[in-house]
Amino acid sequence: MRRTKIAGTGFYVPERVVTNHDLAKLMDTSDEWIRQRSGIVERRFASEDQTPADLAYEAAVRALADAGREIGEIDCILLATLSPQHEFPGTSFFLHEKLDAPEIPCMDLRAQCSGFLYALATANSFIRAGQFGRVLVVGCEVHSMGIELATRGRDVAVLFGDGAGAAVVEANDDANDPADILEIRLHAEGRHARKLWIEAPGCSLRPYRITHEMIDDGRIYPKMDGKFVFKHAVTRMPEVLLETLSAASKKLEDVDLFLFHQANLRINEYVAGQMGIAPEKCLNNIERYGNTSAAAIPILLAEARAAGRAGPGSLVAMTAFGSGFTWACALARL
Numbered sequence: 344m345r346r347t348k349i350a351g352t353g354f355y356v357p358e359r360v361v362t363n364h365d366l367a368k369l370m371d372t373s374d375e376w377i378r379q380r381s382g383i384v385e386r387r388f389a390s391e392d393q394t395p396a397d398l399a400y401e402a403a404v405r406a407l408a409d410a411g412r413e414i415g416e417i418d419c420i421l422l423a424t425l426s427p428q429h430e431f432p433g434t435s436f437f438l439h440e441k442l443d444a445p446e447i448p449c450m451d452l453r454a455q456c457s458g459f460l461y462a463l464a465t466a467n468s469f470i471r472a473g474q475f476g477r478v479l480v481v482g483c484e485v486h487s488m489g490i491e492l493a494t495r496g497r498d499v500a501v502l503f504g505d506g507a508g509a510a511v512v513e514a515n516d517d518a519n520d521p522a523d524i525l526e527i528r529l530h531a532e533g534r535h536a537r538k539l540w541i542e543a544p545g546c547s548l549r550p551y552r553i554t555h556e557m558i559d560d561g562r563i564y565p566k567m568d569g570k571f572v573f574k575h576a577v578t579r580m581p582e583v584l585l586e587t588l589s590a591a592s593k594k595l596e597d598v599d600l601f602l603f604h605q606a607n608l609r610i611n612e613y614v615a616g617q618m619g620i621a622p623e624k625c626l627n628n629i630e631r632y633g634n635t636s637a638a639a640i641p642i643l644l645a646e647a648r649a650a651g652r653a654g655p656g657s658l659v660a661m662t663a664f665g666s667g668f669t670w671a672c673a674l675a676r677l
Protein backbone atom coordinates (compact mmCIF):
# COMPACT_ATOMS: atom_id res chain seq x y z
CA MET A 344 0.00 0.00 0.00
CA ARG A 345 1.31 3.43 -0.96
CA ARG A 346 2.15 5.53 2.10
CA THR A 347 1.26 9.20 2.56
CA LYS A 348 2.66 11.96 4.71
CA ILE A 349 1.97 15.46 5.95
CA ALA A 350 4.86 17.26 4.27
CA GLY A 351 4.13 20.80 5.45
CA THR A 352 1.73 22.80 7.59
CA GLY A 353 0.82 26.45 7.99
CA PHE A 354 -1.79 28.63 9.62
CA TYR A 355 -3.06 32.15 9.67
CA VAL A 356 -5.25 34.06 12.10
CA PRO A 357 -6.38 37.65 11.53
CA GLU A 358 -4.62 40.39 13.51
CA ARG A 359 -7.77 41.73 15.16
CA VAL A 360 -7.98 40.36 18.71
CA VAL A 361 -11.45 40.33 20.27
CA THR A 362 -11.43 39.71 24.02
CA ASN A 363 -14.27 38.46 26.20
CA HIS A 364 -14.47 42.02 27.56
CA ASP A 365 -14.98 43.32 24.01
CA LEU A 366 -17.91 40.89 23.56
CA ALA A 367 -19.39 41.98 26.90
CA LYS A 368 -19.82 45.46 25.36
CA LEU A 369 -22.01 43.95 22.61
CA MET A 370 -24.13 41.51 24.64
CA ASP A 371 -25.09 40.46 28.14
CA THR A 372 -22.12 38.20 28.95
CA SER A 373 -18.95 38.32 31.01
CA ASP A 374 -15.31 37.30 30.84
CA GLU A 375 -15.91 35.10 33.88
CA TRP A 376 -18.87 33.22 32.29
CA ILE A 377 -17.00 32.56 29.05
CA ARG A 378 -13.72 31.50 30.71
CA GLN A 379 -15.43 29.25 33.23
CA ARG A 380 -17.62 27.43 30.67
CA SER A 381 -15.19 27.25 27.73
CA GLY A 382 -11.65 28.35 28.66
CA ILE A 383 -11.76 31.00 25.94
CA VAL A 384 -10.07 34.34 26.70
CA GLU A 385 -9.92 35.90 23.25
CA ARG A 386 -10.44 35.10 19.58
CA ARG A 387 -9.55 36.68 16.23
CA PHE A 388 -12.01 38.34 13.86
CA ALA A 389 -11.27 39.04 10.18
CA SER A 390 -10.92 42.70 9.20
CA GLU A 391 -13.52 44.47 7.03
CA ASP A 392 -11.62 43.70 3.84
CA GLN A 393 -10.61 40.07 4.57
CA THR A 394 -12.47 37.24 2.85
CA PRO A 395 -12.42 33.54 3.79
CA ALA A 396 -10.19 32.89 0.76
CA ASP A 397 -7.75 35.54 2.02
CA LEU A 398 -7.32 33.63 5.27
CA ALA A 399 -7.09 30.31 3.43
CA TYR A 400 -4.49 31.80 1.08
CA GLU A 401 -2.20 32.91 3.92
CA ALA A 402 -2.36 29.47 5.54
CA ALA A 403 -1.87 27.70 2.20
CA VAL A 404 1.18 29.78 1.26
CA ARG A 405 2.77 28.99 4.63
CA ALA A 406 2.05 25.26 4.30
CA LEU A 407 3.52 25.23 0.78
CA ALA A 408 6.67 27.05 1.98
CA ASP A 409 6.97 24.62 4.92
CA ALA A 410 6.76 21.68 2.51
CA GLY A 411 9.24 23.36 0.13
CA ARG A 412 6.66 23.22 -2.67
CA GLU A 413 5.17 25.58 -5.24
CA ILE A 414 1.49 25.66 -6.15
CA GLY A 415 2.49 24.18 -9.55
CA GLU A 416 3.47 20.97 -7.74
CA ILE A 417 -0.01 20.49 -6.22
CA ASP A 418 -2.48 18.14 -7.95
CA CYS A 419 -5.70 19.02 -6.08
CA ILE A 420 -7.03 21.48 -3.48
CA LEU A 421 -9.53 20.42 -0.80
CA LEU A 422 -11.05 23.08 1.44
CA ALA A 423 -13.22 22.40 4.47
CA THR A 424 -15.47 25.17 5.77
CA LEU A 425 -18.91 25.93 7.19
CA SER A 426 -18.60 29.69 6.59
CA PRO A 427 -18.22 29.92 2.83
CA GLN A 428 -17.22 32.95 0.83
CA HIS A 429 -20.41 32.73 -1.27
CA GLU A 430 -23.28 30.25 -1.70
CA PHE A 431 -21.54 28.88 -4.75
CA PRO A 432 -19.02 28.18 -6.07
CA GLY A 433 -17.08 26.87 -3.09
CA THR A 434 -14.44 28.89 -1.27
CA SER A 435 -11.81 26.55 -2.76
CA PHE A 436 -12.36 28.20 -6.14
CA PHE A 437 -11.58 31.65 -4.74
CA LEU A 438 -8.50 30.18 -3.10
CA HIS A 439 -7.59 28.58 -6.44
CA GLU A 440 -7.79 32.05 -8.00
CA LYS A 441 -5.68 33.70 -5.30
CA LEU A 442 -3.02 30.98 -5.52
CA ASP A 443 -2.98 31.40 -9.29
CA ALA A 444 -3.20 27.61 -9.45
CA PRO A 445 -2.92 25.74 -12.74
CA GLU A 446 -6.05 23.89 -13.95
CA ILE A 447 -6.06 21.44 -11.06
CA PRO A 448 -9.33 20.36 -9.43
CA CYS A 449 -10.54 21.90 -6.21
CA MET A 450 -13.58 21.31 -4.05
CA ASP A 451 -15.21 22.27 -0.78
CA LEU A 452 -16.00 19.74 1.86
CA ARG A 453 -18.81 20.33 4.35
CA ALA A 454 -18.27 18.37 7.52
CA GLN A 455 -18.12 21.31 9.96
CA CYS A 456 -15.71 20.92 12.87
CA SER A 457 -14.60 17.49 11.59
CA GLY A 458 -14.11 19.01 8.12
CA PHE A 459 -10.33 19.08 8.11
CA LEU A 460 -10.10 15.40 9.08
CA TYR A 461 -12.72 14.48 6.47
CA ALA A 462 -10.65 16.40 3.88
CA LEU A 463 -7.44 14.80 5.09
CA ALA A 464 -9.05 11.37 4.70
CA THR A 465 -10.14 12.28 1.16
CA ALA A 466 -6.63 13.49 0.26
CA ASN A 467 -5.13 10.37 1.79
CA SER A 468 -7.39 8.09 -0.25
CA PHE A 469 -6.79 10.02 -3.48
CA ILE A 470 -3.04 9.66 -3.00
CA ARG A 471 -3.11 6.00 -1.95
CA ALA A 472 -5.30 5.20 -4.93
CA GLY A 473 -2.74 6.84 -7.20
CA GLN A 474 -5.07 9.54 -8.53
CA PHE A 475 -2.99 12.41 -7.14
CA GLY A 476 0.56 12.69 -5.84
CA ARG A 477 0.18 15.80 -3.71
CA VAL A 478 -2.90 17.51 -2.26
CA LEU A 479 -3.31 20.86 -0.50
CA VAL A 480 -5.80 20.47 2.37
CA VAL A 481 -7.20 23.61 3.99
CA GLY A 482 -9.60 24.34 6.83
CA CYS A 483 -10.88 27.90 6.92
CA GLU A 484 -13.58 29.83 8.78
CA VAL A 485 -14.82 33.41 9.03
CA HIS A 486 -17.33 32.82 11.82
CA SER A 487 -17.43 36.49 12.81
CA MET A 488 -19.71 37.20 9.83
CA GLY A 489 -22.14 34.39 10.71
CA ILE A 490 -22.70 34.69 14.46
CA GLU A 491 -25.20 36.95 16.18
CA LEU A 492 -23.17 39.44 18.18
CA ALA A 493 -26.05 40.29 20.52
CA THR A 494 -27.60 38.83 23.68
CA ARG A 495 -30.01 36.65 21.67
CA GLY A 496 -27.07 34.78 20.09
CA ARG A 497 -24.66 34.88 23.03
CA ASP A 498 -24.58 31.15 23.82
CA VAL A 499 -22.98 30.49 20.41
CA ALA A 500 -21.36 33.84 19.60
CA VAL A 501 -18.86 33.80 22.46
CA LEU A 502 -17.42 30.44 21.40
CA PHE A 503 -16.28 31.06 17.82
CA GLY A 504 -13.37 32.77 16.08
CA ASP A 505 -11.81 33.16 12.63
CA GLY A 506 -8.74 31.44 11.22
CA ALA A 507 -7.28 29.07 8.66
CA GLY A 508 -4.92 26.11 8.72
CA ALA A 509 -3.44 24.08 5.88
CA ALA A 510 -1.40 20.98 5.19
CA VAL A 511 0.42 19.65 2.15
CA VAL A 512 -0.22 15.90 1.94
CA GLU A 513 1.84 13.78 -0.44
CA ALA A 514 2.89 10.27 -1.31
CA ASN A 515 5.85 9.01 0.71
CA ASP A 516 7.84 6.64 -1.46
CA ASP A 517 11.01 6.88 0.65
CA ALA A 518 11.43 3.55 2.47
CA ASN A 519 13.74 5.25 5.00
CA ASP A 520 11.17 7.89 5.95
CA PRO A 521 8.73 6.55 8.59
CA ALA A 522 6.24 9.40 8.02
CA ASP A 523 2.78 8.05 7.26
CA ILE A 524 -0.89 8.75 7.78
CA LEU A 525 -1.56 5.46 9.53
CA GLU A 526 -5.32 5.50 9.95
CA ILE A 527 -8.30 7.83 9.65
CA ARG A 528 -11.77 6.95 10.92
CA LEU A 529 -14.84 9.06 10.06
CA HIS A 530 -18.38 8.97 11.47
CA ALA A 531 -21.66 10.87 11.20
CA GLU A 532 -25.13 10.85 12.78
CA GLY A 533 -27.46 12.98 10.67
CA ARG A 534 -30.41 12.60 13.02
CA HIS A 535 -28.76 15.21 15.23
CA ALA A 536 -28.19 17.68 12.37
CA ARG A 537 -30.59 20.22 13.88
CA LYS A 538 -28.87 20.23 17.28
CA LEU A 539 -26.20 22.57 15.90
CA TRP A 540 -27.03 24.29 12.65
CA ILE A 541 -27.86 27.36 10.63
CA GLU A 542 -31.28 26.90 9.06
CA ALA A 543 -31.47 29.75 6.57
CA PRO A 544 -30.95 30.51 3.78
CA GLY A 545 -31.94 27.05 2.59
CA CYS A 546 -33.47 25.49 -0.50
CA SER A 547 -35.87 23.46 1.68
CA LEU A 548 -37.46 26.69 2.90
CA ARG A 549 -40.70 28.07 1.37
CA PRO A 550 -41.78 30.28 -0.24
CA TYR A 551 -38.22 31.59 -0.59
CA ARG A 552 -34.88 30.30 0.58
CA ILE A 553 -34.46 33.57 2.50
CA THR A 554 -37.05 36.11 3.65
CA HIS A 555 -37.04 39.26 5.78
CA GLU A 556 -38.91 37.29 8.46
CA MET A 557 -36.19 34.64 8.60
CA ILE A 558 -33.63 37.38 9.13
CA ASP A 559 -35.73 39.11 11.79
CA ASP A 560 -36.32 35.80 13.61
CA GLY A 561 -32.58 35.08 13.68
CA ARG A 562 -32.92 31.90 11.63
CA ILE A 563 -29.79 32.96 9.73
CA TYR A 564 -27.66 32.49 12.87
CA PRO A 565 -26.30 29.26 14.36
CA LYS A 566 -28.51 27.51 16.91
CA MET A 567 -27.11 24.98 19.34
CA ASP A 568 -28.32 22.66 22.07
CA GLY A 569 -25.11 23.18 24.05
CA LYS A 570 -25.56 20.50 26.70
CA PHE A 571 -26.59 17.88 24.12
CA VAL A 572 -23.55 18.73 21.96
CA PHE A 573 -21.27 18.60 25.01
CA LYS A 574 -22.50 15.14 26.02
CA HIS A 575 -22.04 13.70 22.55
CA ALA A 576 -18.59 15.29 22.12
CA VAL A 577 -17.23 13.74 25.33
CA THR A 578 -18.56 10.32 24.28
CA ARG A 579 -17.71 10.25 20.58
CA MET A 580 -14.17 11.64 20.77
CA PRO A 581 -12.82 8.90 23.07
CA GLU A 582 -14.74 6.27 21.06
CA VAL A 583 -13.25 7.23 17.71
CA LEU A 584 -9.77 7.78 19.16
CA LEU A 585 -9.73 4.24 20.59
CA GLU A 586 -11.20 2.82 17.36
CA THR A 587 -8.46 4.51 15.31
CA LEU A 588 -5.65 3.39 17.61
CA SER A 589 -6.97 -0.17 17.55
CA ALA A 590 -7.21 -0.15 13.73
CA ALA A 591 -3.57 0.96 13.58
CA SER A 592 -2.53 -1.59 16.26
CA LYS A 593 -1.35 1.23 18.52
CA LYS A 594 -1.96 1.98 22.18
CA LEU A 595 -2.75 5.28 23.89
CA GLU A 596 0.77 5.24 25.38
CA ASP A 597 2.29 5.14 21.87
CA VAL A 598 0.88 8.57 21.02
CA ASP A 599 3.28 11.49 21.52
CA LEU A 600 0.75 14.29 21.10
CA PHE A 601 -3.04 14.48 21.23
CA LEU A 602 -4.70 17.26 19.27
CA PHE A 603 -8.39 17.54 20.10
CA HIS A 604 -10.82 19.82 18.32
CA GLN A 605 -10.93 23.20 20.01
CA ALA A 606 -14.64 23.64 20.82
CA ASN A 607 -14.43 23.91 24.57
CA LEU A 608 -11.45 23.44 26.89
CA ARG A 609 -13.75 21.70 29.39
CA ILE A 610 -14.65 19.05 26.77
CA ASN A 611 -10.96 18.36 26.13
CA GLU A 612 -10.03 18.30 29.82
CA TYR A 613 -12.91 15.92 30.50
CA VAL A 614 -11.96 13.58 27.63
CA ALA A 615 -8.26 13.54 28.57
CA GLY A 616 -9.13 12.98 32.24
CA GLN A 617 -11.51 10.08 31.47
CA MET A 618 -8.95 8.41 29.21
CA GLY A 619 -6.01 8.92 31.58
CA ILE A 620 -4.10 11.07 29.08
CA ALA A 621 -1.51 13.30 30.78
CA PRO A 622 -2.24 17.02 30.24
CA GLU A 623 1.30 17.57 28.90
CA LYS A 624 0.50 15.20 26.01
CA CYS A 625 -2.35 17.48 24.88
CA LEU A 626 -2.07 20.83 23.18
CA ASN A 627 -4.82 23.44 23.29
CA ASN A 628 -5.00 26.97 21.89
CA ILE A 629 -8.72 27.66 22.34
CA GLU A 630 -7.93 30.29 24.98
CA ARG A 631 -6.38 32.41 22.19
CA TYR A 632 -8.51 31.57 19.15
CA GLY A 633 -11.89 30.22 20.32
CA ASN A 634 -13.49 27.55 18.16
CA THR A 635 -12.34 27.92 14.55
CA SER A 636 -14.23 24.77 13.42
CA ALA A 637 -12.58 23.25 10.32
CA ALA A 638 -9.48 25.38 10.91
CA ALA A 639 -8.93 24.33 14.52
CA ILE A 640 -7.00 21.09 14.03
CA PRO A 641 -4.72 22.30 11.20
CA ILE A 642 -3.93 25.48 13.19
CA LEU A 643 -3.11 23.35 16.22
CA LEU A 644 -0.98 20.97 14.15
CA ALA A 645 0.93 23.85 12.52
CA GLU A 646 1.53 25.47 15.91
CA ALA A 647 2.67 22.13 17.38
CA ARG A 648 5.17 21.60 14.58
CA ALA A 649 6.45 25.19 14.73
CA ALA A 650 6.90 24.94 18.51
CA GLY A 651 8.79 21.64 18.23
CA ARG A 652 5.98 19.78 20.03
CA ALA A 653 5.47 17.42 17.08
CA GLY A 654 8.84 16.70 15.49
CA PRO A 655 9.70 14.21 12.73
CA GLY A 656 8.91 10.65 13.76
CA SER A 657 6.38 11.62 16.43
CA LEU A 658 2.96 9.99 16.52
CA VAL A 659 0.09 12.50 16.55
CA ALA A 660 -3.59 11.70 17.15
CA MET A 661 -6.04 14.32 15.87
CA THR A 662 -9.65 13.94 17.06
CA ALA A 663 -12.67 16.07 16.21
CA PHE A 664 -16.40 16.34 16.89
CA GLY A 665 -18.88 18.75 15.36
CA SER A 666 -22.15 19.66 13.77
CA GLY A 667 -23.77 17.01 11.61
CA PHE A 668 -23.08 15.33 13.99
CA THR A 669 -19.68 14.35 12.71
CA TRP A 670 -16.71 12.88 14.52
CA ALA A 671 -13.36 11.65 13.27
CA CYS A 672 -9.81 10.74 14.21
CA ALA A 673 -6.55 10.67 12.25
CA LEU A 674 -3.36 9.02 13.44
CA ALA A 675 -0.23 10.27 11.70
CA ARG A 676 3.46 9.58 12.05
CA LEU A 677 5.15 12.90 11.18
Ligand code: COA
Nearest residue numbers: 372373376380456497498501569570572573606607664665
Ligand atom coordinates in the same frame (compact mmCIF):
# COMPACT_ATOMS: atom_id res chain seq x y z
N1 COA B 1 -22.99 34.69 28.71
C1 COA B 1 -23.71 34.65 29.84
N2 COA B 1 -24.72 33.77 30.02
C2 COA B 1 -24.99 32.93 29.02
C3 COA B 1 -24.27 32.93 27.83
C4 COA B 1 -23.22 33.85 27.69
N3 COA B 1 -22.47 33.92 26.57
N4 COA B 1 -24.76 31.97 27.01
C5 COA B 1 -25.77 31.40 27.68
N5 COA B 1 -25.92 31.97 28.88
C6 COA B 1 -26.88 31.65 29.92
C7 COA B 1 -28.09 30.96 29.35
O1 COA B 1 -29.04 31.89 28.95
C8 COA B 1 -28.55 30.13 30.52
O2 COA B 1 -29.25 30.96 31.41
P1 COA B 1 -30.51 30.41 32.24
O3 COA B 1 -29.98 29.30 33.07
O4 COA B 1 -30.94 31.60 33.01
O5 COA B 1 -31.49 29.95 31.20
C9 COA B 1 -27.27 29.74 31.18
O6 COA B 1 -26.29 30.71 30.79
C10 COA B 1 -26.77 28.38 30.72
O7 COA B 1 -25.72 28.10 31.53
P2 COA B 1 -25.21 26.64 31.69
O8 COA B 1 -26.35 25.67 31.83
O9 COA B 1 -24.20 26.64 32.76
O10 COA B 1 -24.54 26.40 30.27
P3 COA B 1 -23.70 25.17 29.90
O11 COA B 1 -23.01 24.60 31.11
O12 COA B 1 -24.49 24.24 29.09
O13 COA B 1 -22.55 25.81 29.03
C11 COA B 1 -21.85 25.84 26.76
C12 COA B 1 -22.89 26.30 27.77
C13 COA B 1 -22.28 26.32 25.41
C14 COA B 1 -20.50 26.45 27.12
C15 COA B 1 -21.73 24.30 26.79
O14 COA B 1 -23.02 23.73 26.73
C16 COA B 1 -20.89 23.77 25.66
O15 COA B 1 -19.71 24.03 25.59
N6 COA B 1 -21.47 22.91 24.80
C17 COA B 1 -20.75 22.36 23.68
C18 COA B 1 -20.56 23.42 22.66
C19 COA B 1 -19.73 22.97 21.51
O16 COA B 1 -18.80 22.24 21.69
N7 COA B 1 -20.06 23.45 20.34
C20 COA B 1 -19.32 23.26 19.17
C21 COA B 1 -19.22 21.85 18.78
S1 COA B 1 -18.20 21.74 17.43
